[in-house]
Amino acid sequence: MQPAAIDEPRPNRASRSSQLSRKSTVPAIGRMMSDVLEPVVSFLDITRASAPGEIVLGDEEKGGEPVKIVGASLVSSVINLVHTVAGTGILGLPFAFSKIGLATGTLFLLLGALSSVCSFYVLAQSALKTRISTFTGLGDALRPGFSVVVNFFIICNCLGGVISYLVVASTAFEFSFGASRALWVGVATALATPLVLLDRMDSLRVTSALGIAVLVAFGGFVAVSYFEPFDMVSPCGRVGDDSCKGDVVALAPSGWEVFLSEFNVFLFAYCGQTSLLPIIHELHDPSPRRVVTVLVTAVLGVLLPMYGLFTYFGYLSFGANVHPDILDSYPQNGVVTLFRVGLGAAVITNIPLLTFAVRKALMGMIDQACGSLCRPAPSKDVAIAPSSLDTLPAAASRCERFRAIWIRNPLEFALALVLIAACAGAALLTDNLGLVQSVAGAVGAVAMTFLLPGLFYFAFFREAGCTAVRVGSLGMLVLGMVLLPLSLALVFL
Template structure:
């Protein structure tokens, strides 16, 4: 970007800076007790700081062309990305999780998990509306609610996404040698998991380095075709008239045991896509409540339907003996080989959807550390409007169109992505199984992102307002998350102590 082009954009950027009178500071004092005259010095400082930050970003060439263009996301493209984030390896373990709970009880848990996950997404989308412009993130919301803990929240989210991305590489590395062998390849190189993980990392480079989540909509759509194929394969084997019938009484409707607390994190983990909801909000062309809620409902609803179908038919096909990986229950055939290949493609294309939020969170963490080291002031403001009013900000409003102030430089974008890919590659070729690790991720990271943080963020932003239905729901969602974390983490720790892994 040339200097002349940068200077020519300055007037437009200055005009895009929101009027300071539209905002108030995030103090603990009740609204209305301080006049605008009392706030004018601080508001003037905030406005000048934001304008200077924009000018500095542009003049230094840190803006990409796409960062100042109109957002291009739609309900369909955003729903595809969220659904692909949700539908991953959890599909293969869902029948086994249902077998431990029973047919009816398992179906109820899937439905309740989908509902709870949808509520968490909704609460986060409401919190996103309280941030300025299209710069919403866990970090931005944290700065408005618990500013001193913001860096820790983002670090935890980055670690969680990083761990999931490693699991995808491990699954791909485990599946591809089996696929190569079933297709008749005997070359030692093609039967090596390390080769396939190396192949995956090289193949993922152009996808993992994408700045915008919406740019991944086509690969996400391709990955979802694998879900359709698995959907058909499970039904085909269940309705096969030559299928060996199960022993009488093998299918239970309700089953209760201590295993419930070790299986519940699987249901929680299966619906976790909350790390990408802020990117969806920022990139939707029309990010009104109707559009965001439609995206959430479509992605969660479709995922719930897929999970119910695969869990029920997989359990009814193999009964209580169904394995944690459903595909291992089927005999080798061309149909199953192609199904394994489709799942390998699915997890491969899901990797960038974990890399994207991990990179954004690490960017916020490093930015905060550098600001504290340089002792730079950091201004975060909150929209002075009721929740219902803020939810209907028109797309033409300057507050939703202001360019992102904190844009990653190209050097930082490349370096963070490179480090994430390099570390995930090293760990994935060094570790052969992450089953137990993912159980801990589901009971800690997924629970925190899906329930605890959405609930406490929403409550904190509305603590001075009267109690409403959504405020009560936010407390219930956060409480549910805390209980899941305590009981399920304790169950997994007990599992390790007893050696049952």
């Protein structure tokens, strides 16, 4: 008789399947996390281009040499364009509403956005058609020597912006921490200088993203404070207190000169044409469709909603009593001080974006003046020489890539230092932010938004005839010729 069989524990099919499931899930989660983190890590690594692959500019059939350029991604391009546009001008938009009224201000906000998109579009089309990536090159392609006039407007617009950013940053730090404003101008300049010395605009994507984050956070604070959730963020310092608020009107009884002057404020708030050509130049696969995607996303997708949120709730919070700098309207407490310091740091990250355009414009003029004595002449079809990153092998070490992100030409390096030092000196001599912004808006913003883009498109697309876009570019040119002297006269009258 055989012994009774002993029942052995049978393996649990459910537990075995769960083990297999866990084994297969772990790698899947790891791959998923890798897919999510890889773009973030790539974006944060400024020693590499933000987009994979490369683009090649130049036309050998026309005598030019092909130049390999590592590209910037759409996200990086949008971020840099948004941050170039969004700066200190945002702080004065609620005050502009108080002078012209809610309805007129809303109209000007929309007109400013549409004018900016049209201006960016015709300027981008001119650059893509001529394959020229600097304002200096476009000016001389129009007529030899005209780049001097073009660069004058660029310098007025950009250096006015840099000076105003240094004034805003130093004033914010002085108000928050004390000490002299001269000290904080030096601190702001020291913080901006390493960024000014970067060779490619794509390398500024991280600081631009941080600057935009601060502006978005401040816009959220302005909107939240309107609803007065608690005393710390109440516009008047205490929930239910209306002592700091003035009247809110749909249409302010102002003269035409006030409306024209405030329209310049909205133009200045959307002005960023000086960075558009370098952004197009660095963009990976700069097809017309991708360029338009960058423009529409930056202006209509990001800037217009951000400006609308900030300006609408800022004006409703204080009405006619809003200050030219809306930060001065709020009670001075820890929350406001935190945002004041944050905005001071954020505008410092705007400085390299503007000095980049001035640096390239001046180097173009220097190249014309002394040719190959200053640096090797660039390709016939490419106005910006390739950076050190473009010549590095794919297997280059991180240390080699880090050295390659800085300006490699000694003359251009020295010019960047001179520019930031000159702007710091001007910021020490004046704290009148309103005058600096008014002059820069009257001269630079009008010229860069209407005059030059309209002129370039109308001239370079002559063979297109009387198309709607070309007729519109002529209208932009005429409008710029009318607005520029009028706006400048209103500043000093």
